[in-house]
Amino acid sequence: MSIDLSTSYMGLKLKNPVIIGSSGLTENVDNIVKAEKYGAAAVVLKSLFEEQIMMDINSQKMNNIFDTYSDVENYVGYYTKQHSLNNYLSLISEAKQKTNIPVIASINCSTAGEWTSFARKIENAGADALELNIFILPSDSTVSGIENEKTYFDIIKAVKAETNIPLAIKISHYFSGFAKFATELSETGVDSLVFFNRFFSPDINIRTGKIISSHLYSTPSDNGMVLRWAGIMSKKLSCDLAATTGIHDAETVIKNIMAGAKAVQIASVLYNKGLSEIAVILKETEKLFAELNISSIQDICGISAQDNITHPAVYERSQFMKYFSDSGK
Ligand SMILES: Cc1cc2nc3c(=O)[nH]c(=O)nc-3n(C[C@H](O)[C@H](O)[C@H](O)COP(=O)(O)O)c2cc1C
Structure with missing residues (x-):
């Protein structure tokens, strides 16, 4: 039986669904080359932080004001930041030159500030896509949930005005109306959540x-x-979905695809066991496909999503009452 692990994710054709998540594992080209060798379908580069980009923008402004680098501290700050931003752009282009897998750049951000113009440089450096890790800890007692959520939409709008490459938004589940919010995010024209x-x-x-x-x-x-949440939301979103967190083996890869993810992103298991674990997971996924008579990702993607199962309420069961009342019987 021929098995096809390929999948399409945010417009990218992937040879299998296993992407290396943004982390220290993807901050140098040697690792990215190794990840490809072990079968990774794509990598999300270690994130740049909005603050790093803003420091660069601010130092450039300072330098324009003084029209000189005579202020040593400013020069050092400028050089350091410029260096790290340029390093990031070089990482993108070098990873593109040395591998054949899609390279997804990543930025951690929490405001729709001037940093968003940097997205264009990322596109020009050759990134196949951009993932924004947006997180606003709702710890400010004067800011409402609606205000925090608005920032997500502002960021997406500003970044989409700068780039045409596919855009993914990596989020947390800390929202009071998560289903509505995620649905609305998916309708902004982003390519994946x-x-x-x-x-x-x-x-x-x-x-x-x-x-x-x-x-x-x-x-x-x-x-x-x-x-x-993948199971509840995958069929309701107007964009692709990738799953990440706690995916350590082939069985969990398959479960997340059955829930509706087009791809998965892994990091911890590779920190624990080394990059070679990618090959182990892929081999085991093929073995399980053969055992379960599955020939392609398309065969199973979303088959266990809430909209496709007989008892959709099981995804919403959240209390332990029945479990405890049954225990000991
Ligand atoms: C050491 C470490 C560094 C990480 N750095 C980033 C990062 O810079 N940006 C980001 O979006 N996610 C980062 N992550 C999160 C991972 O990309 C991934 O989403 C998360 O760890 C869940 O996957 P896992 O359970 O396979 O580790 C990091 C994770 C780890 C363990």
Whole structure:
């Protein structure tokens, strides 16, 4: 039986659904070449941060005002930032030269500021697509959810005015009306939504009282939240969907595609086991396809989405009451 793992994701033709998620794994060309060798279908580069781009824009403004680099601090700041932005653009073009897989650039952002003009440089450097990791922690007690959500739409509008490459929006699930919000995002002309970003979580060292970061890498159980929302939303969105967080093996790749994801993005499992795990996951995916008599991604994409199953309410079951009342019987 011939098995076809290819998929189309945000207008890109991918040889299989496994993309390396934005992380330190994709911040140098050697790793990207290795990822391709092990079978990765595409990479999302390590994110640039809006702040990095803004520092560059601001230093250029300062330099224009003084018309000189005589202010040493300013020069150093300018040089450092310019260097890192230029490095990022070089990373894009070098990755394009040395591999044949799509290279998706990434920017972490939270405002629709001047940084959005940088999207054009990313396109000119040869990126096949751009992923925006937008996150506004709703921690400001004077800002409403609606105001925060508006920023997402403002950012998309500003970035779309600068580029024509496919655009993905990586989001969290921290929205009070998630289904409506995600549907509206998908109707802005973006090419994909990525469910869900993973965050550094705070932890407390009980001996020093210091706040430290914890749980850098996901565990397989973290995928439940993604699976639920991919299943509920995939058929309702007007764009593609990619799943990320907690995808550590072939079975989970297949589940997320059955829920409606066109592709998956993985990082933690590769930090834990090395880039060669990409090949293991792909081989196992083919094996499972053969065992389950599946010949292509299209055969299964979305078959378990909420709109396609007999009991759609199972995706919305969220309380443990029945589970606890049944226990011990
Ligand atoms: C060490 C590390 C660095 C990451 N850096 C970024 C980043 O710069 N931008 C981004 O959008 N996501 C970043 N992520 C999130 C990953 O792209 C991915 O979405 C997330 O880790 C969930 O996938 P996983 O469960 O396979 O790790 C990072 C994740 C890790 C573990």
